[in-house]
Amino acid sequence: MFDNKEKTNIEALGEFGLIKHLTDNIELVNKSTIKGVGDDAAVLDTEGKRMLVSTDLLLEGIHFDLAYVPLKHLGYKAVQVNLSDIYAMNGMATQITVSLGMSSKFPIEAIEELYEGVYIACKKYGVDVIGGDTSASKQGLVISITSIGYADAEDIVYRNGAQEGDLICVSGDLGGAYMGLQLLEREKMIYLENPNIQPDLEGKDYIVERQLKPEARKDIVELLKEIEVKPTAMIDVSDGLASEILHICRQSNKGCSIYEEKIPIDPMTFETARGFNMDPTVCALSGGEDYELLFTVRQADYDKIKFKMDITIIGHITEPASGCNLVTKAGNMHEIKAQGWNAFSAPAP
Numbered sequence: 001m002f003d004n005k006e007k008t009n010i011e012a013l014g015e016f017g018l019i020k021h022l023t024d025n026i027e028l029v030n031k032s033t034i035k036g037v038g039d040d041a042a043v044l045d046t047e048g049k050r051m052l053v054s055t056d057l058l059l060e061g062i063h064f065d066l067a068y069v070p071l072k073h074l075g076y077k078a079v080q081v082n083l084s085d086i087y088a089m090n091g092m093a094t095q096i097t098v099s100l101g102m103s104s105k106f107p108i109e110a111i112e113e114l115y116e117g118v119y120i121a122c123k124k125y126g127v128d129v130i131g132g133d134t135s136a137s138k139q140g141l142v143i144s145i146t147s148i149g150y151a152d153a154e155d156i157v158y159r160n161g162a163q164e165g166d167l168i169c170v171s172g173d174l175g176g177a178y179m180g181l182q183l184l185e186r187e188k189m190i191y192l193e194n195p196n197i198q199p200d201l202e203g204k205d206y207i208v209e210r211q212l213k214p215e216a217r218k219d220i221v222e223l224l225k226e227i228e229v230k231p232t233a234m235i236d237v238s239d240g241l242a243s244e245i246l247h248i249c250r251q252s253n254k255g256c257s258i259y260e261e262k263i264p265i266d267p268m269t270f271e272t273a274r275g276f277n278m279d280p281t282v283c284a285l286s287g288g289e290d291y292e293l294l295f296t297v298r299q300a301d302y303d304k305i306k307f308k309m310d311i312t313i314i315g316h317i318t319e320p321a322s323g324c325n326l327v328t329k330a331g332n333m334h335e336i337k338a339q340g341w342n343a344f345s346a347p348a349p
Contacts, residue, residue: 007107028128030094032150049150052093054085060140067191068184068199071110073212074143075117081238082147083125084216084291088236089158091151092221095130096122099144101137114143125218155230157295162233162252166296168315169231169305171220173264174241175280178287179272180204180211206268214291220310221293227304231295242285243338244294246324255322258315258336261329285326286339 032045058064058078066074079096086093098118102111122129127147187199201208217236224231233252235244241263249256263284273280296317297305305311315327324336 007109028130029126030128032094046150050091050153050156052086052089052091052149052151052156053146054082055144055146056081056085058143058145060142065184065188066141067188069212071113072117072120075114075119076121076213077117078143078145079118079121079125079127079147080214080216080291082145083121083127083149083218084214084236084238086147086149087216087218087221088234088293089149089151090155090221090224090231090234091149092218093125093127093147093149093216095128095148097146097148098129098132099134100132101135101139101142103137103140106141125216155225157231157234158251159233159235159248160251160253161231162248162254162296162317163298164254164317164319165299166232166317167299167302167305167313168245168256168258168294168296168317169311169313170237170241170264170292170294171217171310171312172290172292173266173269174237174290174292175265175273175284175287176207176210176269177214177289177291178211178240178283179269179276179278180207180209181289182276182278183208183272184211204268204272206266207272211289214289216291217293223308223311227308229297229301229304231297234293234295237290237292237294238288240284240286240288240339241294242336243288246336246338248294248296249317249320249324252317253320255318255320256315256324256336257318257322257327257333258325259327262312262314264312264314285336 032047034045056078058074058081060066064074064077078098082096083093098115100111100114118129121127130148183201183204187201190197191199233248235247237244241258245256245258248254260281263281265280265284269283270280273283302313306313325333326336327333
């Protein structure tokens, strides 16, 4: 979990001492951050824009397993999960708050490692840490991050704006994070049976990183602005493609057709799924945690996006009576059902 030989008990600093220890060297980079850590509340300047706010909760044993998730990666991922929600609104993330619940098994060095990942993510994405809280926890590690962003009112994209005939697009590729999780779970089981056996993840770097160190797609939001394309609806792919397109269709009161042959799946994801006797398409539809952006655009914007490297057109929006369907490679049509990850029904890792 962490390798520091000397460990410092959190009680040695106390809650306020720990917060000061972790936040002393924060440098603010956004002009909208008037006051960050150090007072009763942060002070932000909206500069006439709309403020976007999103919160995610990550619980040990439900959302992550410290048997194979390094703390630095966990801190990084916790930030990405939250920033992705802001980008899915077509906004720019600027600040986060970080709250932690920790059991006594975590020394200060472990929390420092977690925060290092948080700060690396914030520096890469130009985001300020402006506050948070810490508490003791009897349930292991609890991470709650709130992300704040801004957008001009006319630029904000909701889930409910898809129109009949719109093209359905997705960034990147899908299913990789889920297959990375399957690999890590397999190696954990092997290790528990025989601790002398080293993990075998050779050649699988891409999908393991997709699980442990995802990247929120700020670049796609910037690209769409650059080519002057405003999506009609958008959502991030956190629970699987099927679940997300159903959110858009239900809130827009529309149907859809998605073409199996168009769904972007990395060769490593495809081969690993086959090695696990899984259908790669099902992994892309139901796996989740890819944190790509799924969005719809007007047909008039087709020429602007058709040759963009990291955007794939996978289908189109239809009238509601047609329902939500997957057109298979064989030309058959199947109803799309949400079978993605559910924190309330998923067994603990």
